[in-house]
Amino acid sequence: MTKGKVDALLGIVFGDEGKGKVVDFFTPRYDVVARFAGGPNAGHTIIFDGKKFVLRSIPSGIFDEGKINIIGNGCVIAPDLFMVEARELEQAGYSLTERLHISRRAHLILPTHRVLDRAYEAAKGKNKVGTTGKGIGPTYSDKAARVGLRVGDILNGFEAKYQALKARHEQILRDLGFTDYDIAEEERQWMEGIEYMRRFPLTDTEVIINRALEEGKSVLAEGAQGSLLDIDHGTYPFVSSSSTTSGGVCTGLGVAPNRFDRIFGIFKAYSTRVGSGPFPVELFDETGDTIRRIGNEFGAVTGRNRRCGWLDLVALKYAIMINGVTDLVMMKGDVLDDFDTIKVCTAYTKDGETVTDMPYDTEGWQPVYEELPGWKTPLSALRDEKDFPQAFKDYIAYVEQATGTPVSIVSVSPDREATIIR
Ligand code: GDP
Ligand code: IMO
Ligand code: MG
Numbered sequence: 001m002t003k004g005k006v007d008a009l010l011g012i013v014f015g016d017e018g019k020g021k022v023v024d025f026f027t028p029r030y031d032v033v034a035r036f037a038g039g040p041n042a043g044h045t046i047i048f049d050g051k052k053f054v055l056r057s058i059p060s061g062i063f064d065e066g067k068i069n070i071i072g073n074g075c076v077i078a079p080d081l082f083m084v085e086a087r088e089l090e091q092a093g094y095s096l097t098e099r100l101h102i103s104r105r106a107h108l109i110l111p112t113h114r115v116l117d118r119a120y121e122a123a124k125g126k127n128k129v130g131t132t133g134k135g136i137g138p139t140y141s142d143k144a145a146r147v148g149l150r151v152g153d154i155l156n157g158f159e160a161k162y163q164a165l166k167a168r169h170e171q172i173l174r175d176l177g178f179t180d181y182d183i184a185e186e187e188r189q190w191m192e193g194i195e196y197m198r199r200f201p202l203t204d205t206e207v208i209i210n211r212a213l214e215e216g217k218s219v220l221a222e223g224a225q226g227s228l229l230d231i232d233h234g235t236y237p238f239v240s241s242s243s244t245t246s247g248g249v250c251t252g253l254g255v256a257p258n259r260f261d262r263i264f265g266i267f268k269a270y271s272t273r274v275g276s277g278p279f280p281v282e283l284f285d286e287t288g289d290t291i292r293r294i295g296n297e298f299g300a301v302t303g304r305n306r307r308c309g310w311l312d313l314v315a316l317k318y319a320i321m322i323n324g325v326t327d328l329v330m331m332k333g334d335v336l337d338d339f340d341t342i343k344v345c346t347a348y349t350k351d352g353e354t355v356t357d358m359p360y361d362t363e364g365w366q367p368v369y370e371e372l373p374g375w376k377t378p379l380s381a382l383r384d385e386k387d388f389p390q391a392f393k394d395y396i397a398y399v400e401q402a403t404g405t406p407v408s409i410v411s412v413s414p415d416r417e418a419t420i421i422r
Contacts, residue, residue: 001029003216005261006209008249009329011226012265012319014273016299016306018331018411019266020044023060023222025419031217032209033061034070036252037242038224039109039139040081041132043301048416053089056301057082059222062094068212070205073105074242074252076139077151078114079193080186086196102197103205104152110162111183111190112169113138119178129238130275132301138169140231140241151202154194206254213259221249223266227319228273235362238277246323265325265405267316269333269395272306274299278362281309281345295335310343310369313402318358320405327408330399333392334379334412342395343369346402372398380413385422 001007009026011017024046027033040056046063047053055062057077059069071077086096113135120137121128131137142148147168153161173179209219223244228234230244243251246263250256270291273279282288288308291297297306319325336342347356348365359365375391382388388396388410396407410420 001218002261003218004213006213006219006221006249006255006259007262007264008221008223008246008260009264009266010223010246010323010325011244012323012325013226013267013271013312013315014228014279015224015226016043016272016274017226017266017268018329019223020046020055020060021331021411021414021416022264022266022329022409022419023220024048024063025416026220027061027064027067029218030061030067030220032068032070032212032219033059033222034072034205034209034219034253035059035222035224036072036074037244037248038240039076039136040078040134041136041240041301042224043299044224045414046416047414051092053092056085058085058089058096058100061220061222062089062096062100065094065099067099068208069100070209070253071100071102071106072205072253073103074248075103075106076109076136076143076242077102077106078109078134078190079197080189081134081193083189083193083196097199101201101203101205101208102151104150104155104202106151107139107143107148108151108153109135109139110149110165110169111186112166112173113142114186115173115178115181115183116169118181119173119176122178123176128276130277134301137241151197154197154202158194209253209255213255219255221253227322228315230322233322235277238275260324262326263324264327264329264409265320265323266329266331267311268295268331269311269336270295271309271312271315272297274302274304274306278365279307279309280348280362280365281312281367282307283309291335294338295332310345310367311399312345312367313399314345314348314356314358316399317356317403320403325405328399328403328405329409329411330396330407331411333395333410336374337378338376339374340376341371342374343371344398344402346370380418382412383418383420385410385420
């Protein structure tokens with residue numbers, strides 16, 4: 001962390017790497033914490049003092065009362081879900097209104113965006129993306145089509161703009177023959193959410209962030225989703241609709257590339273993916289089930305089973321390259337405590353061809369593994385690197401050597417305390 005600079009903490013695989021936990025742990029070192037992409041498709045889990053919170057739109061820096069938190073222009077926001085999330089924090093004793101700033105340029109997710117999400121998925125037949133159903137794709141589509149509704153519109157001719165966009169959506173739904181939906185109650189709560197949002201600073205967050213940087217303050221950009229779900233660099237079309245990589249920090253917050261200092265790339269000691277799409281390292285056997293059970297790999301947003309597999313170095317190296325990762329953060333090593341051997345995917349192979357760079361189309365590739373000895377020691381109570389079993393140290397060193405990137409932070413249990421800086 002350097003004064004006047006931006007650090008980013010980015011999921012570099014398929015999301016759910018543990019971003020919430022590490023952002024919460026990092027927050028005391030920063031002045032500002034900002035989300036730059038995504039919306040309530042995210043579910044960021046934070047656990048401390050025996051309490052658990054799952055944040056969707058609100059940055060994970062919110063538990064440190066002295067810090068400014070920002071929902072940046074690159075985000076999309078659902079007023080009804082935001083209200084539920086914010087009220088839960090208020091009920092837990094956290095005051096938000098003074099220190100949670102929302103960009104006027106962020107786009108609003110309408111109830112009809114969520115219906116469109118369902119309709120588009122239904123129309124895709126067996127090629128469904130497996131979205132979270134939160135209206136993410138349709139909202140970013142409207143943004144790109146230059147017809148979206150923005151947070152700033154709440155303060156300026158809102159009702160007419162809302163009705164116009166809703167009518168547009170209803171027409172598309174009629175055209176698709178998707179008419180069996182009722183959003184009356186949802187719309188009522190959504191409008192309540194709009195009223196609720198008025199108490200927050202709906203503002204020019206890019207100015208707040210850049211002023212803070214000018215004053216020598218430090219900013220942490222909190223990623224959502226993961227690099228392989230990025231609209232450009234992910235496994236398209238099985239991706240989310242935002243820029244989840246470091247380039248997205250610039251556009252999603254309005255900060256220039258020369259403001260960056262550290263880029264933390266967070267990953268798990270193994271791989272997971274929720275939703276559809278290619279996943280070469282996926283395990284369909286008992287090992288996959290064991291990782292899912294011990295790792296509690298069930299989605300924080302939708303409760304779906306997360307698909308599980310071994311660590312994928314092809315994917316990791318690609319994400320490190322795209323993001324300019326300076327430091328790796330390795331999570332959930334404790335989940336692999338009981339395995340005799342641990343596999344790592346070092347290449348993909350298909351029809352006699354072997355690649356170590358991420359292919360254009362990851363469909364149909366088989367993983368090539370190397371095997372490393374397991375550590376067969378419980379990690380979760382350890383708080384000092386020198387107490388790590390040698391085989392775990394070797395596993396970390398193997399990843400560092402293979403990626404050419406230091407693993408600067410290691411997490412061995414969900415709790416805030418179990419975060420070890422190397
Ligand atoms: P995010 O979306 O990247 O913030 O990650 P999620 O919150 O969706 O998923 C990460 C899950 O792993 C959460 O349930 C965390 O409580 C949990 N977790 C985080 N770090 C660790 C760790 O080191 N070990 C274990 N066992 N669980 C962890
Ligand atoms: P966090 O921030 C894991 C996945 C969905 C689906 C695809 C598109 O908690 O890591 P969308 O609703 O965005 O259109 O869905 O992306 N997805 C995530 N998977 N973690 C997330 O967020 C995700 N956000 C979206 O499962 O496959
Ligand atoms: Mg998550």
